[in-house]
Amino acid sequence: MSIDQLTIRRPDDWHVHFRDDTMLAAVVPHTARQFARAIVMPNLVPPVTTIAAANAYRERIVAALPADSDFAPLMTCYLTDTADPNEIARGYDEGVFAAVKFYPAGATTNSDSGVSDVKNVYGTLERMQEIGMPLLVHGEVTDPSVDIFDREAIYIENVLTPLISDFPELKIVFEHVTTKNAVDFVRARWAETPGRLGATVTAHHLVINRTDIFKGGIRPHLYCLPIAKRETHRLALRDAATSGEAAFFLGTDTAPHGRSAKETACGCAGIFTAPSALETYTQVFDEEGALDKLEPFASLNGPTFYGLAANTGTVTLERSPSSFPEAVTTSDGEVIQVFGGGEQMSWRLA
Numbered sequence: 377m378s379i380d381q382l383t384i385r386r387p388d389d390w391h392v393h394f395r396d397d398t399m400l401a402a403v404v405p406h407t408a409r410q411f412a413r414a415i416v417m418p419n420l421v422p423p424v425t426t427i428a429a430a431n432a433y434r435e436r437i438v439a440a441l442p443a444d445s446d447f448a449p450l451m452t453c454y455l456t457d458t459a460d461p462n463e464i465a466r467g468y469d470e471g472v473f474a475a476v477k478f479y480p481a482g483a484t485t486n487s488d489s490g491v492s493d494v495k496n497v498y499g500t501l502e503r504m505q506e507i508g509m510p511l512l513v514h515g516e517v518t519d520p521s522v523d524i525f526d527r528e529a530i531y532i533e534n535v536l537t538p539l540i541s542d543f544p545e546l547k548i549v550f551e552h553v554t555t556k557n558a559v560d561f562v563r564a565r566w567a568e569t570p571g572r573l574g575a576t577v578t579a580h581h582l583v584i585n586r587t588d589i590f591k592g593g594i595r596p597h598l599y600c601l602p603i604a605k606r607e608t609h610r611l612a613l614r615d616a617a618t619s620g621e622a623a624f625f626l627g628t629d630t631a632p633h634g635r636s637a638k639e640t641a642c643g644c645a646g647i648f649t650a651p652s653a654l655e656t657y658t659q660v661f662d663e664e665g666a667l668d669k670l671e672p673f674a675s676l677n678g679p680t681f682y683g684l685a686a687n688t689g690t691v692t693l694e695r696s697p698s699s700f701p702e703a704v705t706t707s708d709g710e711v712i713q714v715f716g717g718g719e720q721m722s723w724r725l726a
């Protein structure tokens with residue numbers, strides 16, 4: 377029997393890039409249309425590392441919201457080698473920082489100020505473990521000699537496993553997982569000690585594999601980090617996301633870049649999924665015969681992991697042909713390609 381309408385608690389997005397200035401203004405309404413809250417990545421230039429910077433950034437986001445929106449940005453602190461544990465703990469205590477983001481230096485877009493050696497931030501991690509503050513990790517090693525398709529799997533062995541053994545009580549989110557290795561690792565860890573290691577799964581990693589990036593030619597708008605992996609991994613991600621298991625929750629990693637930065641000799645990593653995200657996830661859950669698991673994945677597992685209440689309102693998705701514009705244009709003329717834009721989708725948010 378096929379369901380034509382689905383009402384779930386209002387969902388949240390546990391991983392977004394909003395950028396700043398005119399791009400911020402152009403992208404924020406798309407996330408706010410679908411989600412009640414979002415974890416906002418701090419990889420601006422310069423990165424968000426202080427309470428003052430996070431408060432100011434939050435105000436700029438709120439100023440970009442449509443007048444009737446009650447969307448709430450949840451701010452994060454960018455971890456650097458010289459992070460101040462007191463500032464971070466105070467930010468958490470005051471409700472300014474929801475979490476800390478750990479980019480290995482040089483792993484991805486705007487990560488130059490990231491951590492060069494985990495040992496440099498052990499004091500901060502100690503403190504976070506004590507106060508129950510979540511650490512969000514970009515799970516890829518940066519050693520240029522490691523094959524780009526292996527960087528997540530090697531990260532699990534070389535970085536995450538030792539980190540967990542040194543900080544067994546620390547709450548960690550393995551962001552945007554792309555491999556079966558990560559899915560298996562998170563499941564095993566959850567079985568041992570539930571609630572310590574969770575994972576976000578993006579919409580695009582449920583849809584594309586690495587072959588799609590080269591379908592008929594090179595497709596820069598499907599390039600992101602971590603890069604999409606082979607089909608077996610995509611299937612493992614679909615299995616994890618649609619399982620309803622508490623360890624896995626929605627995080628789009630929507631990462632807008634203008635066309636000029638994507639369609640060039642050395643294009644930026646990042647896929648802009650915000651406009652079409654919830655519809656894309658819904659379509660995947662429908663294809664997997666798991667529409668009943670969309671609510672835990674999108675609306676319940678994330679808040680539970682973060683120790684927050686689920687949202688009170690609901691949203692309704694309808695089986696009805698819809699499509700999204702191919703691109704969003706900023707007020708100064710930058711064109712941002714939308715994931716799935718121009719294609720026919722089978723669900724729409726009522």
Ligand code: NCD
Nearest residue numbers: 393484485600601631645646
């Ligand atoms: C992100 C960005 O553009 O900020 N890019 C990406 O490919 N996901 C950074 C990140 O989350 O890795």
Ligand code: ZN
Nearest residue numbers: 393417629631
């Ligand atoms: Zn990201």
